[in-house]
Amino acid sequence: MKTVYNNILQSVSEGKKQLAVLIDPDKIKLEGLSAFMQKLNQSVATHVFVGGSTVDDEATEALVLEIKKHTKLPIVLFPGDVTQITNEADTLLFLSLISGTNPDYLIGKHIAAVSSLRHSTLEVIPTGYLLIENGKQTSVEKVTRTKPLSRQNIQQIVDTAKAGELLGMKLIYLEAGSGALHPVPIEIIKFVSQELSVPLIVGGGIRSKKQLEDAYNSGADLVVIGTAFENTDSFFDNIKKQP
Ligand code: 1GP
Numbered sequence: 001m002k003t004v005y006n007n008i009l010q011s012v013s014e015g016k017k018q019l020a021v022l023i024d025p026d027k028i029k030l031e032g033l034s035a036f037m038q039k040l041n042q043s044v045a046t047h048v049f050v051g052g053s054t055v056d057d058e059a060t061e062a063l064v065l066e067i068k069k070h071t072k073l074p075i076v077l078f079p080g081d082v083t084q085i086t087n088e089a090d091t092l093l094f095l096s097l098i099s100g101t102n103p104d105y106l107i108g109k110h111i112a113a114v115s116s117l118r119h120s121t122l123e124v125i126p127t128g129y130l131l132i133e134n135g136k137q138t139s140v141e142k143v144t145r146t147k148p149l150s151r152q153n154i155q156q157i158v159d160t161a162k163a164g165e166l167l168g169m170k171l172i173y174l175e176a177g178s179g180a181l182h183p184v185p186i187e188i189i190k191f192v193s194q195e196l197s198v199p200l201i202v203g204g205g206i207r208s209k210k211q212l213e214d215a216y217n218s219g220a221d222l223v224v225i226g227t228a229f230e231n232t233d234s235f236f237d238n239i240k241k242q243p
Helices: 004-013 030-041 059-068 103-117 139-144 154-166 186-195 209-218 233-239
Strands: 018-023 047-050 075-077 091-097 123-131 171-175 200-203 222-225
Touching (some): 004 123, 018 200, 030 233, 047 059, 059 075, 091 103, 091 171, 123 139, 123 154, 171 186, 186 200, 186 209, 209 222, 209 233
Parallel strands (some): 018 047, 018 222, 047 075, 075 091, 091 123, 123 171, 171 200, 200 222
16 A cells, blocks of 8 residues: 555654664564564554665565564665565665765666566655765765765755755655764754755664654654664663553
């Protein structure tokens, strides 16, 4: 069902903040998935994102099939590469890395994806993806061979995000990078969210409830968290559904 985007818009209009738990097929062990998903279902998470920078070809589909057995939450592909596209998910973030100038990540990979998407039932959401400097080099930077935008140059970040919206992108994603030392600064989230009329996703390096709330209070509509769950699932204690 192609409703994930409309549901995001609906939540934004109702002032409901959204949370995606990112599962990287390279990092999760399928044996532990059932217990992990049980905690996820008891949390306020609204989406499951699946993806990683470097993933074996078949791993994404196998993981999505397994996740589906455990949750009714929408499964959204957040792919590092074309090989991670699978019809088994609900939705695909069709990412354009607009903070960089590598043509592969602006149009090349998209063309390569068309043969998988032409007859697909996936909901495809064009998404402007901006990598923001976080204090260390991240996998996205290495894999895409692009430089992140400087945290100091807020206007450039705002203009890049707005350019994405004007190009027709339906979501803008501010990314500090998985395992970032510092999440995207709140000033950047504030200025970007004030400029946009499409929903704003923020992720990378968020490891505490305070950082999560800071991102929401600054204007993030949907926050993505992955690494905080990887070594321990105790982070779920911070985001339990209230009875
Ligand atoms: C990475 O934004 C996501 O693409 C989540 O980052 O793994 O640091 O939570 P973390």
